[in-house]
Amino acid sequence: MSENHAPTTPVTGPAPVPAPAAPVAPARNRREPMFPDGPAPDPAGSHHERRIRSFQPRRSRVTTGQGDALRRLWPTWGLDIDGLSRLDLGELFGDPELPVVLEIGFGMGEATAQMAAADPGTGILACDVHTPGQGNLLNLAEQNGLTNVRVANGDAIILLREMLAPDSLAGIRVYFPDPWPKKRHHKRRLIQPEFLALAATRVAPGGLLHCATDWEPYAEQMLEVLSASPDFENTQPDGGYAPRPEFRPLTRFEGQGLDKGHVVHDLLFRRRAA
Numbered sequence: 001m002s003e004n005h006a007p008t009t010p011v012t013g014p015a016p017v018p019a020p021a022a023p024v025a026p027a028r029n030r031r032e033p034m035f036p037d038g039p040a041p042d043p044a045g046s047h048h049e050r051r052i053r054s055f056q057p058r059r060s061r062v063t064t065g066q067g068d069a070l071r072r073l074w075p076t077w078g079l080d081i082d083g084l085s086r087l088d089l090g091e092l093f094g095d096p097e098l099p100v101v102l103e104i105g106f107g108m109g110e111a112t113a114q115m116a117a118a119d120p121g122t123g124i125l126a127c128d129v130h131t132p133g134q135g136n137l138l139n140l141a142e143q144n145g146l147t148n149v150r151v152a153n154g155d156a157i158i159l160l161r162e163m164l165a166p167d168s169l170a171g172i173r174v175y176f177p178d179p180w181p182k183k184r185h186h187k188r189r190l191i192q193p194e195f196l197a198l199a200a201t202r203v204a205p206g207g208l209l210h211c212a213t214d215w216e217p218y219a220e221q222m223l224e225v226l227s228a229s230p231d232f233e234n235t236q237p238d239g240g241y242a243p244r245p246e247f248r249p250l251t252r253f254e255g256q257g258l259d260k261g262h263v264v265h266d267l268l269f270r271r272r273a274a
Contacts, residue, residue, distance in 0.1 A: 039153035043080035066135025081154025083162040099170035109137025127152040171208040179215035200231030219265035232269040242268040
């Protein structure tokens with residue numbers, strides 16, 4: 001006779017309490033700025049007329065270090081080109097006697113930082129629209145203790161025309177601007193008679209306009225346009241290109257171009273006396 005066994009219920013402890021879910025950061029609205037106190041996406045907005053621009057905004061990932069520099073340093077060392085107020089360069093750099101040069105387009109800022117370190121007696125107002133580059137230059141300035149660098153975000157034409165006083169610059173540097181190689185895009189090139197006429201009103205007499213490019217056709221146009229300007233004179237007795245001055249560093253980008261056989265041309269023109 002088989003033995004009967006009463007059904008048994010397994011003995012269990014109290015039901016486990018589920019762990020609290022990790023907090024989920026709210027998704028950022030696409031319209032919200034990535035850096036609320038940093039560079040604005042379009043600082044001039046609709047305050048000024050739309051026109052053909054010489055630059056193409058580039059979007060790429062901002063690294064942790066670049067983002068941290070933008071958040072911490074932009075309120076002190078950065079400015080948006082909104083075209084709504086006149087800049088006091090002496091106040092901006094904390095020294096009314098400091099000569100200031102405007103650098104239009106600085107990429108990732110390595111050359112700018114090198115020039116600032118080599119010449120602490122000159123202020124560099126570096127203008128670009130590339131957010132990672134802005135963050136990288138701010139990071140380099142802090143790491144190297146460079147107090148003579150300020151970063152401007154936006155359109156250099158609006159900066160020159162609306163925000164800088166006449167004869168307020170010791171010079172302008174335009175290194176490796178977009179060559180806009182297609183013929184239909186040549187009108188977008190920065191170095192044009194209209195730009196030179198504007199630049200001449202902001203560069204003090206004797207100040208240097210220094211351009212460099214590794215695009216031969218653009219170099220030829222630069223030389224032609226600059227040579228025809230009534231406001232600037234070539235520093236070279238033969239009226240041609242200049243050797244690379246010691247104060248312009250050889251950049252990684254430039255070195256790669258030279259390795260490929262590119263020829264880099266420097267143009268050094270001086271603002272004529274009024």
